[in-house]
Every structure is written in C-alpha cells, then in structure tokens.
Amino acid sequence: MAENKQIPPPYDLDAKWDACLDLTVRRFVYSSFAGAFGGLLLFSQSPVTRWASVAFGAGLGLGSAYTECSQKFGGYPAMFLPPKISDAPASQEGQD
Numbered sequence: 001m002a003e004n005k006q007i008p009p010p011y012d013l014d015a016k017w018d019a020c021l022d023l024t025v026r027r028f029v030y031s032s033f034a035g036a037f038g039g040l041l042l043f044s045q046s047p048v049t050r051w052a053s054v055a056f057g058a059g060l061g062l063g064s065a066y067t068e069c070s071q072k073f074g075g076y077p078a079m080f081l082p083p084k085i086s087d088a089p090a091s092q093e094g095q096d
Helices: 013-042 047-072
Strands: none
Touching: 013 047
C-alpha cells in the first residue's frame, strides 16, 4: 500500500520554487508595465528613454523578487533590525 508522506513546509522546495517563480514573473511583468506607463507619461519624445524606463522597471521587479525569494530560502534576515537600546540610563561621566 502506498503511504501518503507529507513533506514539512520548511523542507518543501517544490512549493518554494513555485512561489518564487510565480512572484518573479508577476513582479517582472507588473513593474515593466509600470515602467512603460511612466515612460509614456514622462518621456514622450524619445523612444530610447521610454525603453530605458521599461528596463529600469523590469530590473526593479526582478530585484525585489530576488530579495523576497532569497528570504524564503533562508538567505538573510528579512529586515535590518535597529540596535537594541537598553533601559539603563546613560552614564553621566563626561558631562561635568
């Protein structure tokens, strides 16, 4: 009889790759459209600058997707945490 083995979510690489591929395609397409729209509004004279804005938008989309996917695979922490400030009062040694 076949056993139904479930893979725990932290080790399910197929689901992570599917989510990352979906995220990458969506962000690439949406940011390319946003770049094209912004290029049409801002740079109506030159087609080179319009294509540059599309490329910039696509790069932003790919970069943000790469960042989020590397977080899903445990590449680095999600946010940089500010330094912890202790509750103890600061020393008053040098203020005299």
